[in-house]
Amino acid sequence: MFTGLVEETGTVHRIEPGASSVRLWVEARVTAKGARLGDSIAVNGCCLTVVARRATRTGGRAVTRLAFDLLQETWDRTNLSAVKPGSAVNLERSLAAGDRLGGHFVTGHIDGTGKIRTWERRGRDHILEITAPAAICRYIVFKGSVAVDGISLTVADVFRGGFRIWIIPHTFEVTALRERQVGAVVNLEADMLGKYVERFVRARR
Numbered sequence: 001m002f003t004g005l006v007e008e009t010g011t012v013h014r015i016e017p018g019a020s021s022v023r024l025w026v027e028a029r030v031t032a033k034g035a036r037l038g039d040s041i042a043v044n045g046c047c048l049t050v051v052a053r054r055a056t057r058t059g060g061r062a063v064t065r066l067a068f069d070l071l072q073e074t075w076d077r078t079n080l081s082a083v084k085p086g087s088a089v090n091l092e093r094s095l096a097a098g099d100r101l102g103g104h105f106v107t108g109h110i111d112g113t114g115k116i117r118t119w120e121r122r123g124r125d126h127i128l129e130i131t132a133p134a135a136i137c138r139y140i141v142f143k144g145s146v147a148v149d150g151i152s153l154t155v156a157d158v159f160r161g162g163f164r165i166w167i168i169p170h171t172f173e174v175t176a177l178r179e180r181q182v183g184a185v186v187n188l189e190a191d192m193l194g195k196y197v198e199r200f201v202r203a204r205r
Contacts, residue, residue: 001095002042004103004145004152006175007031009088010043013065021069023051024080031091032064040094040108043068044176045150045187046078047094047108078110079149079185088176090150103152104145110187111136114148117162119182124169128177131162132188139190139198147189151175 008030016023024043031041032053039050052067075081083089095101114136118129130148132140140146140163144155151171157164172178180186 002047002092002103002106002108002150003095003099003101004045004106004147004150005092006090006151007092009174009176010066010091012083012085012087012089014085015083018069021071022075024048024068024070024083025054025065026068026089026091027063027065028091029064031093032066035064035066035093041066041068042090042092042094042106042108042150044078044080044083044089045106045108045147045189046074046080046110048074074110077112078187079113080187082185088179090176092150104147105192106147106150106152106189107192108150109189111139111189113185114162114188116180116182116184116186118164119180119184122166126167126172126177128165128167129159129162130165130186130188134161136188136190137161137163139194141194144194145191147187149176149186150189151177 010026010028013027014025035050040047048068050066051069054065114130114132117131142158153165155163156166
């Protein structure tokens with residue numbers, strides 16, 4: 001379980017295709033501290049398991065790299081298939097008991113991907129418009145929550161086939177959104193509360 005409050009952006013170091021999975025190596029700082037094998041970390045909002053940890057030095061500085069194995073389905077269904085060495089990815093450690101819940105409940109199970117339709121600056125802020133499949137849009141509501149690449153965001157408007165979000169300077173500066181462009185694919189996870197409500201309503205019919 002996560003909150004959608006990105007702790008840092010990591011840098012993709014290497015991608016190693018395998019017979020049944022893809023190993024993704026990410027250079028991290030904050031999220032690497034105390035990270036152990038088997039820990040869960042959200043990478044662009046996708047819950048992944050740390051399978052290897054490597055400390056090394058590069059350019060005269062100490063760095064830590066974490067490895068994650070992605071099944072082919074995860075690789076195909078998320079925007080992680082589009083990253084390359086040097087790409088920035090959003091990172092968040094799983095929620096610990098007693099931690100503050102500053103965002104919303106995020107499972108790290110990606111519902112699907114959307115595409116950026118509009119991404120432009122408006123004053124000090126940015127406006128982000130995303131088109132998404134109907135299966136995801138059905139759970140998007142005005143002033144509701146949605147996770148975009150693992151970032152807990154508030155829906156500012158809903159239109160046919162997508163939704164709009166306002167991005168404050170802090171979010172732009174500390175997340176991988178700063179690298180996104182129009183046409184980029186983003187991971188989407190709708191608020192789980194909407195899914196449960198829909199299931200309960202159907203069960204009562």
